[in-house]
Amino acid sequence: RTEPATSSTAPSHRHSRIAFVSPLPPAPTGIAAYTSRLLEALRDAGGPVVDAFCDGPTPGQRAPDGVELFHARSLGVVEAARGGYDAVVYALGNSHHHLGALGMLRRRRGVVLAHDVRLTNLYLHEHGDPALPPGGLARTIRSMYGESMPDHLGAGGAVDGADLERFGLLMAREVVAASDAFLVSSHMAAELAALDVGTALAARIAVLPFAVDTPSAERGGDLDGFSNDAAARPAALAGPVGRGWGSGPDVAGGRAVVAHFGIVDPAKEPELLLDAFCVARARHPGLLLAYVGPVSAAQAGALARRCAERGVEQDVVVTGGLGSAAYAGWLERATVAVQLRRTTNGEASAAVGECLASGVATIATDVGWIRELPDGAVARVPRAVGPVELGETIAALAGDEASRARLAAAGRTEAAARTFARVADALLAGLGERVARPGTGGGRPVRDVPC
Missing domain, CATH: 3.40.50.2000 (Glycogen Phosphorylase B;)
Structure with a gap:
């Protein structure tokens, strides 16, 4: 059973230190490369100090120069030693490279930078360890959706691709509920997430523009x-x-x-x-x-x-x-x-x-x-x-x-118009403005975080 995440407190002053949890190069996922560039832009913005916490199984992950690097599982210990973070950002995608972020989010609230809205593969990997009791994926689906989804979904430890589309299974609910804000890259993604989580949680969803650049x-x-x-x-x-x-x-x-x-x-x-x-x-x-x-x-x-x-x-x-x-x-x-x-x-x-x-x-x-x-x-x-x-x-x-x-x-x-510098500034502005406040309930529309 998922334990409730503890709520973080938001200081009234400008954020001075941020934790960023994500896979990093050379992890074989595009999110690692994206985060590396975003960390560089956050570092160069001259605002809060950013600590990186590498996620996933890839050894030898590296952060940009000037950004201290820790492992995702060390977030609680490092935060205590730092005297607290003003914000924690979790980069989350639909793969096993984000299991550490999912686990930490259950214990420490934060802002989720959602590269995917569908997270079924992430949960499949969480329950895929042969040492775990069988049926974990099906139980997780049932805990999120109750009787609105058929019992057979996830029963064999996986969900057929056709069923994903047929039933609109996204499995974003737990993550949105545990987040202070759930940032996606498009209005389409925001609407998709809102359909999955319902009006009570939809106010936490916002659009942060996706940064683009040439290869480095x-x-x-x-x-x-x-x-x-x-x-x-x-x-x-x-x-x-x-x-x-x-x-x-x-x-x-x-x-x-x-x-x-x-x-x-x-x-x-x-x-x-x-x-x-x-x-x-x-x-x-x-x-x-x-x-x-x-x-x-x-x-x-x-x-x-x-x-x-x-x-x-x-x-x-x-x-x-x-x-x-x-x-x-x-x-x-x-x-x-x-x-x-x-x-x-x-x-x-x-x-x-x-x-x-x-x-x-x-x-x-x-x-x-x-x-x-x-x-x-x-x-x-x-x-x-x-x-x-x-x-x-x-x-x-x-x-x-x-x-x-x-x-x-x-x-x-x-x-x-979509540089990493502009997106970093938009993210920092959003963190400073408390992009979404947990507990505000019902409340659309999705709010943008413009560059």
Whole structure:
């Protein structure tokens, strides 16, 4: 049973010391890289001192220079030694990298920076230890939702993806209830969370803009890299599709490049992109398709087989995870970026943000955070887009330099309004204003924390 979190007291003076709980580089999650940059911006803001508390199983996590680092499980001890924190911020996402934050939030209230609204996978990992009594996930679902959810959900230690969508299962209720404020990256995410938690808790939900930037190749080192960036090339990529594994672009100067950036997994519809690429290639025979980002062996094998079936092995490369310099090289070389998403957990896309900041003309699925970007910043396609429509969109943009230039300019303008410095200032202002007050009850609307 979850014990009630103790309430933190808010001093009347400006915050002087903040604790920030999050995975940090080289943890293989985009939230680690995001937090690292946000910590730098908070450090440089010249306001409160920020202590970082690393979360998750990845060893050797690092904080930016000038930010002291502790382990998440040490939060209580360190806070006592510090004489108290003016605020505790928990970065939370839908993975096992945030189990420490979930546990600490139950004991020490704080502000949650929610990178995802759906947290079902986080709870699945919490109850996935074979040493724990079976049925923990199902009991947690029942404790949150009572009889409004069917008994079979979570009974086998997991929830089928179709059931997640069918029943709208998010499992955000406990976290919102234990928080002083639940900050999300879009109005869509805020509305999604409010539907899950009900009116009594909805007043704690607010929108903090999502920061975007180019990869930090100019800083040197690999502070923002994933721990699995140098993973061995899967055996399935021994052929031509794997020739660019672990490398920056090696592409003839006049060749147009269509690229997907970020983790390559089924939710990003990589097979749909490949089929659409084949359609676009009929109009532009010289096109190259690059999947730039970490990929599982199973997904790599599926792509390699599909390339062979369609006869495009010489026109597709899969790079795997890359360091900042190589990743930035692909952003610079890309003619068109294509960022698809089948479903949303209420997250924003760091990969799309990097494309905007880098001036890459980007095609993206019109879902979630993407829908709230200004018109003209990205070329939107519907969630149900098929390979022919998508391929024609890719071909048209690849052949229209003026349209690409307009998208690039609009993307850079949007990125300039979403810097980490501005988001850090907005977060500090929100903490100072007590963005949400627990116990105020019913109370919409969702309040923004503007940059």
